[in-house]
Amino acid sequence: xSKSNNVYKDAFNRCLRLLDETQSLPSEPELGTLLGVSRTxxxxxxxRMEETGLIAWNKRNKTVLRGPRPEDFFPxxxxxxxxxxxxxSFMRRLLAGGAEAGMQINELELAREIGVGTTSVREFLIxxxxxxxxxxxxxxxxxxxxxxxxxxxxxxxxxEMFELRSAAAFAALPVDSAVWADLDRLEVEHxxxxxxxxxxxxxxxxxxERFHRLIHRASHNRFIVDFYDVIAMIFHYxxxxxxxxxxxxxxxxxxxxxxxxxxxxxxxxxxxxIACRKHLKSxxxxxxxxxxxxxxxxxxxxxxxxxxxxx
Amino acid sequence: xSKSNNVYKDAFNRCLRLLDETQSLPSEPELGTLLGVSRTxxxxxxxRMEETGLIAWNKRNKTVLRGPRPEDFFPxxxxxxxxxxxxxSFMRRLLAGGAEAGMQINELELAREIGVGTTSVREFLIxxxxxxxxxxxxxxxxxxxxxxxxxxxxxxxxxEMFELRSAAAFAALPVDSAVWADLDRLEVEHxxxxxxxxxxxxxxxxxxERFHRLIHRASHNRFIVDFYDVIAMIFHYxxxxxxxxxxxxxxxxxxxxxxxxxxxxxxxxxxxxIACRKHLKSxxxxxxxxxxxxxxxxxxxxxxxxxxxxx
DNA sequence: GTAATGTCTTTTATCGTGAAAAAACATTTT
DNA sequence: AAAATGTTTTTTCACGATAAAAGACATTAC
Numbered sequence: 001x002s003k004s005n006n007v008y009k010d011a012f013n014r015c016l017r018l019l020d021e022t023q024s025l026p027s028e029p030e031l032g033t034l035l036g037v038s039r040t041x042x043x044x045x046x047x048r049m050e051e052t053g054l055i056a057w058n059k060r061n062k063t064v065l066r067g068p069r070p071e072d073f074f075p076x077x078x079x080x081x082x083x084x085x086x087x088x089s090f091m092r093r094l095l096a097g098g099a100e101a102g103m104q105i106n107e108l109e110l111a112r113e114i115g116v117g118t119t120s121v122r123e124f125l126i127x128x129x130x131x132x133x134x135x136x137x138x139x140x141x142x143x144x145x146x147x148x149x150x151x152x153x154x155x156x157x158x159x160e161m162f163e164l165r166s167a168a169a170f171a172a173l174p175v176d177s178a179v180w181a182d183l184d185r186l187e188v189e190h191x192x193x194x195x196x197x198x199x200x201x202x203x204x205x206x207x208x209e210r211f212h213r214l215i216h217r218a219s220h221n222r223f224i225v226d227f228y229d230v231i232a233m234i235f236h237y238x239x240x241x242x243x244x245x246x247x248x249x250x251x252x253x254x255x256x257x258x259x260x261x262x263x264x265x266x267x268x269x270x271x272x273x274i275a276c277r278k279h280l281k282s283x284x285x286x287x288x289x290x291x292x293x294x295x296x297x298x299x300x301x302x303x304x305x306x307x308x309x310x311x
Numbered sequence: 312x313s314k315s316n317n318v319y320k321d322a323f324n325r326c327l328r329l330l331d332e333t334q335s336l337p338s339e340p341e342l343g344t345l346l347g348v349s350r351t352x353x354x355x356x357x358x359r360m361e362e363t364g365l366i367a368w369n370k371r372n373k374t375v376l377r378g379p380r381p382e383d384f385f386p387x388x389x390x391x392x393x394x395x396x397x398x399x400s401f402m403r404r405l406l407a408g409g410a411e412a413g414m415q416i417n418e419l420e421l422a423r424e425i426g427v428g429t430t431s432v433r434e435f436l437i438x439x440x441x442x443x444x445x446x447x448x449x450x451x452x453x454x455x456x457x458x459x460x461x462x463x464x465x466x467x468x469x470x471e472m473f474e475l476r477s478a479a480a481f482a483a484l485p486v487d488s489a490v491w492a493d494l495d496r497l498e499v500e501h502x503x504x505x506x507x508x509x510x511x512x513x514x515x516x517x518x519x520e521r522f523h524r525l526i527h528r529a530s531h532n533r534f535i536v537d538f539y540d541v542i543a544m545i546f547h548y549x550x551x552x553x554x555x556x557x558x559x560x561x562x563x564x565x566x567x568x569x570x571x572x573x574x575x576x577x578x579x580x581x582x583x584x585i586a587c588r589k590h591l592k593s594x595x596x597x598x599x600x601x602x603x604x605x606x607x608x609x610x611x612x613x614x615x616x617x618x619x620x621x622x
Numbered sequence: 623g624t625a626a627t628g629t630c631t632t633t634t635a636t637c638g639t640g641a642a643a644a645a646a647c648a649t650t651t652t
Numbered sequence: 653a654a655a656a657t658g659t660t661t662t663t664t665c666a667c668g669a670t671a672a673a674a675g676a677c678a679t680t681a682c
Contacts, residue, residue: 002641003665007450027656037450038644043657059657060651082666108633117667118634119430126437132533138347139318139634139673145533154532161472221465222443222456223541227534313671314635338626349674350627370627371681393636419663428637429664450643450664 010079011035012045016054016068025055025062082116086124089114094133094147095241101146105134131230149291156284159231160277162224163215167260167276170218171267179218180265186211187261194254197247204250205239211257215264234287242290249286256282321390322346323356327365327379336366336373393427397435400425405444405458406552412457416445442541460602467595470542471588473535474526478571478587481529482578490529491576497522498572505565508558515561516550522568526575545598553601560597567593 014035018025025031025046032042046062049055052072056063090110093099111121125142128134132151134142145151173179189207193200209232216228239246256279263275325346329336336342336357343353357373360366363383367374401421404410422432436453439445443462445453456462484490500518504511520543527539550557567590574586 002639002667003643005642007643029656039657040643040645044643106633119636119666119668122634123434123437123665126434130441132537140675141633151533154534157532158534161476165472221468222462223465223469223538226441226443230534313637313669314673316672318673340626351673351675354628355673417663428635430636430666433665434635451645452663 004078004082006079006081007037008041008044009074011037011041012048013073013079015045015049016072019049019054019064020068023064025064027060082120083124083127086114086116086120087128090124090128091237094144095237099144099146101144101148103144103146105142105144107142131233147291149288152284152287152291155230155234156280156287158227160280160284162219162227163212163280164273164276166216166219166224167264167272168269169220170215171264171269171272173218175267179214182214183261183264186214187258190254190258190261194251194258197251197254201247201250204254205235208235208253208257238287238290244290252282253279253286315389315393317390317392318348319352319355320385322348322352323359324384324390326356326360327383330360330365330375331379334375336375338371393431394435394438397425397427397431398439401435401439402548405455406548410455410457412455412459414455414457416453416455418453442544458602460599463595463598463602466541466545467591467598469538471591471595473530473538474523474591475584475587477527477530477535478575478583479580480531481526482575482580482583484529486578490525493525494572494575497525498569501565501569501572505562505569508562508565512558512561515565516546519546519564519568549598549601555601563593564590 015025015031018034026034028039028042028046031045032039035042035045046055046057050057053065054068054072055065105125107118107121107125111118114121125134125136129136129142132154133145133147135145136142170179186207190211193203193207212231213225213228216225219225256275260272260275260279263271266272326336326342329345337345339350339353339357342356343350346353346356357366357368361368364376365379365383366376416436418429418432418436422429425432436445436447440447440453443465444456444458446456447453481490497518501522504514504518523542524536524539527536530536567586571583571586571590574582577583
């Protein structure tokens with residue numbers, strides 16, 4: 001089967017939305033930049049748009065003939081990259097329970113279950129290994145280390161170190177830095193969300209990530225910035241998994257963020273430290289409270305790849 | 312060609328040395344544990360030893376017929392794993408100069424140059440990406456970020472954070488912990504090396520790594536422990552590359568280590584902090600001084616994959 | 623009956639291959 | 653002549669296939 005054309009399909013869908021908004025299409029190179037794909041892909045998109053009667057296309061002249069209809073779009077599931085498919089599949093198994101620490105991970109079995117080649121699974125596992133949840137035995141299988149209390153504590157320890165440092169660096173940034181405008185915009189978004197928290201509480205997760213990434217970027221340290229990928233991944237799946245008291249939690253977090261933002265704007269290191277610590281403490285509590293007590297490390301020689309894959 | 316049998320060849324060589332030392336061979340499972348390979352590989356080794364007249368082998372009876380001769384060993388270069396070959400090749404290019412920041416990395420070209428398949432190169436680059444020196448453009452090439460002054464500063468910033476914390480945790484370990492014996496052994500090795508520094512200064516690098524890994528392990532944090540891989544990699548190649556004043560540098564470092572060890576043994580947090588900071592400071596200086604000033608980030612659109620690969 | 627050996631099965635590591643996508647080059651249009 | 657379009661080449665991504673290595677099962681030895 002070689003390679004799926006999900007890049008083309010995803011870009012096509014995005015191009016349809018663009019067409020709907022602007023009622024016109026720019027030049028090929030410009031479209032490429034806009035969609036983040038090469039001209040080769042842009043031309044495939046334009047070809048199909050011509051075929052399906054969406055546009056008339058002759059060299060530089062692209063005339064919009066009709067607006068996009070629902071059936072013009074490719075199905076959502078065909079626009080995901082293989083890596084995304086594998087990650088979702090893998091995380092579902094991991095969080096669905098029955099995935100105990102010490103368990104073996106079988107590349108071939110995973111590949112068969114998901115319906116993809118082994119190479120893609122291997123590459124995914126290598127990328128995934130930096131999250132500290134799996135470990136490779138040379139010339140042999142991967143071992144699941146488990147989403148345990150210990151993992152959560154180790155993760156938050158680093159997070160707290162990094163964020164305190166980044167927040168301090170942020171507050172020390174010159175007043176004419178562009179980040180203050182970014183912070184202002186985020187503050188507005190926080191206020192809007194706060195005033196409408198009853199219905200929009202599930203939008204917090206995305207705002208949370210943008211806020212913390214902005215702060216971490218102030219560290220100007222690639223290792224700190226990159227580490228937020230680990231946190232984001234864990235929180236992303238954690239939020240999907242543990243919906244208990246989600247509204248309540250997010251309501252508290254939004255208020256903590258607002259206090260944190262105010263502290264940053266004061267540019268007072270002491271205030272920043274206090275607000276940052278307070279928020280990090282409750283973030284840690286949230287994460288820890290979601291980990292089932294039973295999930296402790298098992299004797300390392302248990303082989304449960306079957307159980308793991310069956311989920 | 313599929314897979315090379317370097318695991319077998321390397322284990323065979325190590326088994327020859329074992330044979331030379333002990334003049335006998337244990338059971339198959341035991342040999343497997345000793346050499347870190349499966350019984351399948353052990354049996355291949357024994358088969359060859361029988362064929363080449365090293366041993367007589369009949370079920371449980373393994374009689375040593377003669378000692379190993381130089382020609383019995385497989386050549387060193389045939390015992391390296393593909394990953395090691397690729398890493399060395401890649402790092403040589405990286406450090407040989409001409410590898411400027413912003414340059415593109417071409418998987419296919421690298422694979423052809425080294426004479427391996429693209430899959431192995433891809434997997435290597437994914438693994439290598441966690442060192443923060445390269446970055447992937449989705450559906451496109453990798454970009455070299457360069458071994459710049461900025462990189463060294465970011466690396467050492469994290470290192471210092473992690474090591475100070477680990478050292479503090481180390482000093483707080485209960486007196487009956489096994490680490491104190493490990494530390495004592497390392498202290499002895501340091502003293503031996505110090506007294507013979509004129510001839511053995513090049514052995515410091517390996518001792519250095521063992522010492523710092525012992526300290527980092529006290530953090531009980533997988534992210535801290537794993538981060539030492541980044542430091543070790545950089546220092547490993549850095550030492551190979553920059554031999555200037557190596558003896559002088561190592562002599563100083565050994566003394567700093569001894570002071571650091573003494574501080575740890577005092578279990579006084581203040582002393583530990585001072586000794587640790589002092590050593591980290593000079594380690595940072597060493598690294599920084601080895602980075603050519605000219606090596607600054609280039610405009611990001613320079614395409615130099617040819618230059619890169621030619622080295 | 624435990625622990626070894628002998629045999630067979632499964633999994634991992636690596637390659638070559640082919641389609642998707644990017645990139646480079648050539649030609650035309652404004 | 654700058655920027656677009658048209659065409660060709662190169663590279664990335666993903667697969668199936670195959671030998672090496674691990675692992676599982678069966679049998680034998682002590």
